[in-house]
Amino acid sequence: MATQPAAKIGESWQDIDTPALVVDLDHLEHNLATMADYARQQGVRLRPHSKSHKCPAIAHQQIALGAVGVCCQKVSEAEVMVAHGILDILVSNQIIGRAKLNRLAALAKQAEIAVCVDNIDNIDEINDAAERFNVSIKVLVEVNVGSARCGVLPGQETLILAKAIAECEHLHFAGLQAYHGGAQHLRSFEARRRTILQAANLVEETVSLLAEHGFHCDIIGGGGTGTYIFEATSGIYNELQVGSYVFMDQDYSLNLNAQGEPIDEFKQSLSIKSAVLSKPQSHRCVLDAGLKAFSTDSGLPGIARYEHTKVLGAADEHTNIEFSKHTQVPEIGDAVTLLPSHCDPTVNLHDWLIGIRKGQVQTIWPVAARGALL
Amino acid sequence: MATQPAAKIGESWQDIDTPALVVDLDHLEHNLATMADYARQQGVRLRPHSKSHKCPAIAHQQIALGAVGVCCQKVSEAEVMVAHGILDILVSNQIIGRAKLNRLAALAKQAEIAVCVDNIDNIDEINDAAERFNVSIKVLVEVNVGSARCGVLPGQETLILAKAIAECEHLHFAGLQAYHGGAQHLRSFEARRRTILQAANLVEETVSLLAEHGFHCDIIGGGGTGTYIFEATSGIYNELQVGSYVFMDQDYSLNLNAQGEPIDEFKQSLSIKSAVLSKPQSHRCVLDAGLKAFSTDSGLPGIARYEHTKVLGAADEHTNIEFSKHTQVPEIGDAVTLLPSHCDPTVNLHDWLIGIRKGQVQTIWPVAARGALL
The missing domain is CATH 3.20.20.10 (Alanine racemase)
Incomplete structure (x- = not known):
């Protein structure tokens, strides 16, 4: 593994460097x-x-x-x-x-x-x-x-x-x-x-x-x-x-369940912690995660916690997001959590999976079979 | 690097295991x-x-x-x-x-x-x-x-x-x-x-x-x-x-040049060697390369040498292709060369880049900065 993990055991979620693959x-x-x-x-x-x-x-x-x-x-x-x-x-x-x-x-x-x-x-x-x-x-x-x-x-x-x-x-x-x-x-x-x-x-x-x-x-x-x-x-x-x-x-x-509600027996556990690296306009931010941090075959990732956002584009290392005028917009350096649309090929982009519990890094697992194509 | 390269120096292109990232x-x-x-x-x-x-x-x-x-x-x-x-x-x-x-x-x-x-x-x-x-x-x-x-x-x-x-x-x-x-x-x-x-x-x-x-x-x-x-x-x-x-x-x-022709000063040098792993119907084949071997953000990869093919779908480890009734269809185990629509995120999926010259493996380069996200 040539890369280093983005966190150390015992650090808080806030300390995890970005972008990083995180599991709750x-x-x-x-x-x-x-x-x-x-x-x-x-x-x-x-x-x-x-x-x-x-x-x-x-x-x-x-x-x-x-x-x-x-x-x-x-x-x-x-x-x-x-x-x-x-x-x-x-x-x-x-x-x-x-x-x-x-x-x-x-x-x-x-x-x-x-x-x-x-x-x-x-x-x-x-x-x-x-x-x-x-x-x-x-x-x-x-x-x-x-x-x-x-x-x-x-x-x-x-x-x-x-x-x-x-x-x-x-x-x-x-x-x-x-x-x-x-x-x-x-x-x-x-x-x-x-x-x-x-x-x-x-x-x-x-x-x-x-x-x-x-x-x-x-x-x-x-x-x-x-x-x-x-x-x-x-x-x-x-x-x-x-x-x-x-x-x-x-x-x-x-996917809907028998009652026509979204299925909910499992919880979304995987996310990508990213951060704002540029804020060229008051309601537009560019994140430090792009096509090399998440797959887009099932669509762009969701954005946690911010409502009414519009993804203007995802490039190799950037995601360009327009925030609603009615929500607080993050500042440069602030974390933005992305929710992968398709986990399997997203996990396959990362060497490390950082496990957090109650906001603290408890495990750092190598994605040991990443890139195992043969 | 946990993975092994798909070839050895001196082998022929035919010997490269699949899927593999190959550069001419x-x-x-x-x-x-x-x-x-x-x-x-x-x-x-x-x-x-x-x-x-x-x-x-x-x-x-x-x-x-x-x-x-x-x-x-x-x-x-x-x-x-x-x-x-x-x-x-x-x-x-x-x-x-x-x-x-x-x-x-x-x-x-x-x-x-x-x-x-x-x-x-x-x-x-x-x-x-x-x-x-x-x-x-x-x-x-x-x-x-x-x-x-x-x-x-x-x-x-x-x-x-x-x-x-x-x-x-x-x-x-x-x-x-x-x-x-x-x-x-x-x-x-x-x-x-x-x-x-x-x-x-x-x-x-x-x-x-x-x-x-x-x-x-x-x-x-x-x-x-x-x-x-x-x-x-x-x-x-x-x-x-x-x-x-x-x-x-x-x-x-x-992209077109000044004469309205496709730009041609550079040659496509990168490909993914894949192989047919299933041939469920006479004109339909499933390849052993999918979303973990190529990116699809700029569309599905091209298919070299076979004309009038239709990609029915790409999944994590498979690409499902319908071949024209007028072309020869590959058999199970036959190689099919894919041409990445977007090279940067495709290269980032692979640990090794296999260099060939006149059909022979001459170099095997580690994609040393693959996954370098921080």
Whole structure:
């Protein structure tokens, strides 16, 4: 890590230099406990996605609260987790090519490793790698349940891959990956419920077909922060892969619950502390955080505590904000808290995550898997 | 650096694991030489912006070709450059607060350091830091020449700050920062020319006013890759701060030259090598690179070599692409080259920059100032 953290343990929030990625530990722990309790009550396993936080310290907290392990999206991400003592990992993605599969198989020497497939040639390739390292790798078939990204069709196509996996000496058919990414940010509760119900029906038919052919699905995985209650109560999914609930993207505040209110069971825990570096006009300020401190793929970040602000533009290292004439405008050097619209790619911009509790810096966690792209 | 590079020196382009940030060294060197030659011919100094590449190896090449030093946007970025032997740096930004100003002043013990101001209180704060470290810091007044981001107004407002700087024992008034960010991506040649002409007129009036009061501007800096010819030939700007020309954002291909053709004096040198990890339908592929491998603030990346493709969506680690029925579609594992729409925030996602020449890996440069946010 070439960079230095923006704070020291024991300093106050006011002392944190800017821009910096900050997590409210009370809110984080509330979120971790809420999801863990819910999964336990519903009798489904919890395997949170570590691509959101990329932080072994948080992964260990999730496991301490009952998670069976974590998901990773990349082999290199899984390597970081294993190197920090996380020993049960589902790579919820396709892993292609000898270089990455050697790394995956090497991990299976040290940890329980599962991976997803949606292509028959890839199955042979994984088996070859497992053979080279003399390990057994669990393999899930990724099923396209409506998101139209990766995955084979439910039913026969899935069965063909399950059979191919079962025929491989070093592979073990472990179930289905049935995540519906497209449903997570549908705004209406009913739209999300219906979409996951349809997905669950496809999964159920496929699980039955597989059972008829003697294949048992140990893992039937899916669910994101927008839809987890539907997967958990579907009667068919048995493992939740939720990620964003730890931090809560600002964008999720637009998702509505059954009463038509914004969903509120999780608290926004992540923020970017920035500061005003220029105040060229009485109601216009330029912040010291820009496109290198937050992602904008889901829109500009929210601005905490100041109402009726208008973001005029975000550049590499600046955000240009017009404040309402009816609110107090910050001065040069004053802190302005930004709320990331999309936490996952925002966290991936930072080397350090500064944990605060009641205004004091209590932890500084390296974002150890930041930049783990391979 | 927690991550490993995606290639080894001597391997072929085909061997580079994916996703990876790749630079074509012939194109890079063409760009470096073209800009250096142009600045020399026009009799203006070149101080390229290192926020684009964050890579000391490239900064040293720029200096070897005649650049007087580099610009940085952050103190922590300047620290990385100084630590790697770059000894003349303009921080082309406001630096606020004791913590950062101590770091800035400490750098002035080791290198020539200049910084920008647009606020009178900040001048005192910089002087105090310089006094604590017993150093002299050069200070430029940032002038708002039309971009309406940071900067004071030309004329009297600028004069007031120049006087305040000159009164500080440890500061040296060094000139004007007059960058026009908003002009860089205006599409028409004439619009860019006119905008910089207006900016140059404001700068010229201000320089005259300062001269009347005995203030000499050693540096009159500005210019970006979209407009540098106008600043260079303005007769008033004397230092170019161009950054993107080293790589060329895909977005710059929409800028037109005087003949109404896309600007072409620089070659796109930066790409992301990705690979197909899923091919769920005959004309739809999912790549292994997404929002953590490229920025989307200036749009989705271009796709090299395949025509009439349609990007259906980019997620954290995936890009979903529909290929034309009339082109050959890549297979699983095949490489697909992405052309970043905006290079600066894209480079900032990667720990390593893999340099290739004629298809062979010749260098692997750490993106040493990646994540330098403070």
